[in-house]
Amino acid sequence: MPKIPFRVLPMLATLLDKPFAQDRWVFEEKYDGVRMVAYKEGSAVSLISRNAIDRTARYPDIAAAIKALRAETLVLDGEVVVFDSKRISHFQLLQQSKGRPQYVVFDCLYRNGRDLRNEPLSVRREVLEQSVKPSASVILAERLDRDGLKAFQTAARRGLEGIIAKNLDSRYVENRSNQWLKVKVRQEDEFVIGGFTRPSGARQYFGALLLGVYTNGAQLRYVGKVGTGFDEKTLALLYRKLRALIQRKSPFSSDPGERGAAFVEPKLVAQISYGEWTEEGKLRHPVYLGLREDKNAQEVIWQDH
Numbered sequence: 001m002p003k004i005p006f007r008v009l010p011m012l013a014t015l016l017d018k019p020f021a022q023d024r025w026v027f028e029e030k031y032d033g034v035r036m037v038a039y040k041e042g043s044a045v046s047l048i049s050r051n052a053i054d055r056t057a058r059y060p061d062i063a064a065a066i067k068a069l070r071a072e073t074l075v076l077d078g079e080v081v082v083f084d085s086k087r088i089s090h091f092q093l094l095q096q097s098k099g100r101p102q103y104v105v106f107d108c109l110y111r112n113g114r115d116l117r118n119e120p121l122s123v124r125r126e127v128l129e130q131s132v133k134p135s136a137s138v139i140l141a142e143r144l145d146r147d148g149l150k151a152f153q154t155a156a157r158r159g160l161e162g163i164i165a166k167n168l169d170s171r172y173v174e175n176r177s178n179q180w181l182k183v184k185v186r187q188e189d190e191f192v193i194g195g196f197t198r199p200s201g202a203r204q205y206f207g208a209l210l211l212g213v214y215t216n217g218a219q220l221r222y223v224g225k226v227g228t229g230f231d232e233k234t235l236a237l238l239y240r241k242l243r244a245l246i247q248r249k250s251p252f253s254s255d256p257g258e259r260g261a262a263f264v265e266p267k268l269v270a271q272i273s274y275g276e277w278t279e280e281g282k283l284r285h286p287v288y289l290g291l292r293e294d295k296n297a298q299e300v301i302w303q304d305h
Contacts (some may be wrong), residue, residue: 027151
């Protein structure tokens with residue numbers, strides 16, 4: 001069986017606060033799903049998450065579609081998503097298994113013995129389009145407009161999560177790069193769960209999650225609490241995970257000011273949508289979307305907002 005001589009960590013985009021237009025850059029739709037690198041070695045296919053967990057069994061239709069591709073060996077980079085009726089991807093739909101998962105591919109790092117990581121993106125995209133015939137389970141990432149400002153306007157009009165800007169001359173690197181940039185339309189981010197409050201009224205299990213982000217190395221900065229976005233099933237499942245992580249000491253660098261709150265080991269990462277940041281650095285109108293099993297808590301780092 002043919003073997004691929006390497007495994008990769010995904011190349012990550014740097015957050016930018018506003019869109020731009022520049023020659024030799026392309027502007028793709030930013031998808032709201034789970035990053036996945038696919039390896040095809042003959043008839044063997046594996047789907048590996050950003051934190052190196054094998055998720056092949058979770059997405060059998062995607063694995064089968066990649067297996068059916070003609071190339072003997074492939075390494076593909078993309079995002080597993082679920083689209084709504086308007087073809088907008090939502091992490092919450094994927095988290096709750098509401099819809100058919102699809103693999104949106106935006107890069108090809110290896111094909112039939114050829115390592116493409118040091119080739120420019122323009123070449124990698126060309127090889128990608130030669131290698132992947134879109135199907136019900138595997139599709140190509142959409143490029144919105146050559147002009148980044150117009151691409152952002154299109155994303156905003158359609159209600160997309162945002163855009164990804166990529167330098168056509170960029171090589172593939174296994175870390176965060178300024179050759180790939182992301183600009184958000186929807187306000188969504190990952191946050192570390194550091195505790196929870198008591199339930200009140202008719203609610204069971206817990207009231208709200210206490211959220212934080214890492215800053216200054218190992219300090220977990222408190223950024224507010226989220227108490228909406230849960231149904232009864234979600235409350236029960238999440239409480240079971242939280243209860244196993246309870247500890248006496250607060251993981252936050254400052255007092256959240258929540259009397260009677262329970263604190264937990266900061267291991268779980270939640271996807272949260274929100275309206276904006278307050279002047280005090282707290283989330284306004286946050287809504288819980290789901291847990292990020294593909295993210296490690298230490299990756300959730302404070303960025304200027």
